[in-house]
Amino acid sequence: MLDFKVNNEKCISCGLCANECPVGIIDMKDIPSIEQEKEELCIKCQHCMAVCPTEALSILGKNLEESLKNKGNLPDPKAMGEMVKTRRSIRKYKQENISKELINELLTTASFAPTGGNSNSVQFTVIDNLEAMHKFRDLAYSLIKNQGEAGKIDEKLSFINDFQKGWYQNGTDVIFRGAPHLLIASVPKTALSPEEDTLIALSYFELLANANGIGTLWNGLVKWTINDVANELLEILEIPSDHKIGYAMLFGKPAVKYPRAIQSEGVHIHTAKID
Structure with a gap:
């Protein structure tokens, strides 16, 4: 059992979960659902739960409150x-x-x-x-x-x-x-x-x-x-x-410290040109 649950009061029928499902098993009518015969195709990636903007959906018995919130706190690129x-x-x-x-x-x-x-x-x-x-x-x-x-x-x-x-x-x-x-x-x-x-x-x-x-x-x-x-x-x-x-x-723990980076011998990039 996938234990696919949708909170009808929170669901806004945006269809994101159905669009993001890698195997396309989520049916989108008024609210998302998965037919029982399609459950075995699920790869348990939890994309449907992760993408839901209103926290309306859960799967595999997961508690949404235990999911880490994506606040955009990405590391500094430099x-x-x-x-x-x-x-x-x-x-x-x-x-x-x-x-x-x-x-x-x-x-x-x-x-x-x-x-x-x-x-x-x-x-x-x-x-x-x-x-x-x-x-x-x-x-x-x-x-x-x-x-x-x-x-x-x-x-x-x-x-x-x-x-x-x-x-x-x-x-x-x-x-x-x-x-x-x-x-x-x-x-x-x-x-x-x-x-x-x-x-x-x-x-x-x-x-x-x-x-x-x-x-x-x-x-x-x-x-x-x-x-x-x-x-x-x-x-x-x-x-x-x-x-x-x-x-x-x-x-x-390192026993030696490197004060500087090496100097790269160069990057090898091939840009494919598809006509």
């Missing part, structure tokens, strides 16, 4: 542009925890990221404290070492085995960079666009993290380690077996 341009990949971190409350707030907001077919099925697997991160890092290097000694690492990923040697020889942590936190985004393999969904969600998280002074690093080494070298880590992290890992991200 400041947003400067944040994007000065953002750096952080590979040195302070050995301090980000508060669990802030991490949860960032992830909750990042969950608003769009997904293919509005599946909203991205799972965030996070290591939210230093102690757990240190244990996971030690375990990962140990498993890499075991796989390397058993000759079970694909030649194209032999550099990951080299990284574990550096870790045991001199404590150089190339894979995890001493980061206090790790975030992995995964999604069911049956999703319409599994990899894209995770990348968009992580992009949302990164922007939010940077706005809060938190450094991030997109980390393919962690993804390869978990997926292709030591996939026992999947079970340890309790990532569902039917999920596909899109990417991994390290984050924490």
